[in-house]
Structures are given as structure tokens and as C-alpha cells.
């Protein structure tokens with residue numbers, strides 16, 4: 001893998017809480033998914049990579065640049081696109097004005113060229129016909145698409161997307177996957193999500209964080225493989241307190257020990273993820 005982003009012993013604390021606990025991570029071109037429970041440190045890591053938050057310790061090298069150094073940080077900002085978790089857009093701006101405003105901040109100085117670029121990114125996220133709509137009148141999913149559009153301005157080499165599919169309807173989710181997988185052919189994309197389906201559909205690599213640490217790095221298939229031999233289908237619910245649920249066909253899917261009469265099932269990414277985080281042990285507690 002050509003490494004485009006190197007994270008070394010990255011640490012961030014808030015008071016006594018360690019939010020990033022010496023995180024090491026290498027990324028290359030392609031789409032990498034970042035999974036982890038609430039509070040795992042995903043947003044904090046993404047903010048450090050997007051240069052909106054300075055770590056307490058450790059280092060980052062992204063696109064050959066060191067964001068701890070002022071000039072290199074500026075150079076990196078010119079080449080990265082960031083969709084934050086909570087963009088907080090100005091509600092009175094129109095969609096076009098908002099994207100144009102971000103384009104100005106991204107130093108697209110030629111007005112005609114900039115407007116062409118704004119129209120391009122709005123078309124990418126299917127918002128071209130909403131260009132004159134005020135941000136406050138957009139639905140949640142449309143706001144999310146506008147947030148993605150502004151991240152795509154100036155064709156960044158590094159795209160950092162914090163929960164980009166939140167609020168998207170199924171059609172827009174498909175469009176998003178097509179767009180991001182195309183971008184990932186030549187760029188480095190890191191996206192955090194709680195949707196294991198997005199990871200399965202889109203990501204070549206997956207990173208799982210828990211408690212401020214990276215606890216897994218590999219392919220989606222390898223993450224599913226964590227649950228190999230530990231996923232079962234049975235007609236009756238398991239006794240004890242394994243993690244299980246009733247499926248649409250009225251049978252039971254159990255994660256962990258084989259329930260009586262259980263037959264093995266093909267593990268999904270979610271199964272591997274839950275086992276990695278110790279979910280059956282928690283269910284038993």
C-alpha cells in the first residue's frame with residue numbers, strides 16, 4: 001500500500017479523560033471505514049487529521065505534510081476536504097452561497113471558475129436544482145449532501161468524512177456510495193460511520209476504534225472473519241444470555257456459543273465488530 005497518511009502515537013486528553021490513546025494508523029489511496037462505539041474517539045481522530053484540532057502528543061504526516069508546522073498545515077488544508085459531524089451552516093445563505101463561501105475560503109479566487117466548481121459539486125450530490133434554496137429550508141438529508149458537496153470543492157486528495165451517510169434516504173445513500181467509491185480510485189478517503197452496510201458496500205479497509213485505541217485494522221472480510229464459527233441460526237432461542245435476536249423468518253440468530261440445534265451461519269461485518277467489542281460478554285453481564 002502507498003502510504004498517504006501516517007498517524008503515530010497520537011494522543012489527546014480532555015482533563016483526565018484520554019480520548020486518543022497513542023493511536024497508530026496508516027492509510028493509503030482508497031476508501032477506509034472507521035467504526036467504533038459512541039465516544040470511541042473517531043471524531044477526535046478525524047478532527048486531528050482535518051487540522052481543526054491539535055493533538056497533545058504524537059504526530060501526523062498526511063500527503064507528505066506535517067500539520068504541526070504552520071506552512072505545511074496550510075498546504076495540507078488546500079488539499080483536504082472535510083465533512084464535519086456537525087457542520088453548523090449559516091441558515092440564511094442559499095445552497096449556492098454557502099458552497100461559494102467555502103470555495104472562497106479554499107482560495108478559489110477566479111469567480112467564473114469558482115462558480116463552475118460550485119455547480120459541479122452541487123450536481124455531484126444532486127442538489128443542482130436547490131441552488132437557490134435557503135439552507136434553513138433544506139431537509140436533514142439535503143443538508144448532509146450540502147456538507148458533502150463543500151468537502152468535494154477543489155477536488156481534494158484527502159477526504160475526511162464524519163458520518164457522511166447520516167440522514168440519507170436509500171437512493172441518496174446509493175448515489176453517495178457510487179460517488180465516494182469513484183473518488184477512492186485515486187484519492188485517500190477516510191469515513192466514520194455506524195453503518196456496517198456502508199463499510200461492506202464501499203470500503204476496502206476498515207479500522208475499528210474503542211476507548212481511544214485502534215483495536216482492529218484489516219479488510220471488511222477479515223472483520224467479518226473475527227466471528228467465524230460464532231454465528232448460529234436456531235429455531236429456539238438460546239438459553240443463557242448470549243447475544244441473539246429473532247429474525248424476520250421467526251428464527252433466532254445467535255452470536256457466541258452454539259445454541260441447542262443451532263446451525264452455523266455466514267458471519268457479517270457487524271458480527272465481527274460486535275464480538276471484537278465484547279458484545280456477548282456484555283449481554284451476559
Ligand SMILES: Nc1ncnc2c1ncn2[C@@H]1O[C@H](COP(=O)(O)OP(=O)(O)OP(=O)(O)O)[C@@H](O)[C@H]1O
Pocket residue numbers: 014019036037038039040041042043044045
Ligand atoms: N471538547 C471536548 N471536551 C471534553 N470532552 C470531549 C470533547 N470532545 C470530545 N470529548 C470526549 O471525547 C470522547 C470521544 O469523543 P468523540 O466525539 O471523538 O467520539 P466518537 O467516536 O466520534 O463518538 P460518536 O460515535 O458518538 O460520534 C467522548 O468521551 C467525548 O465526550
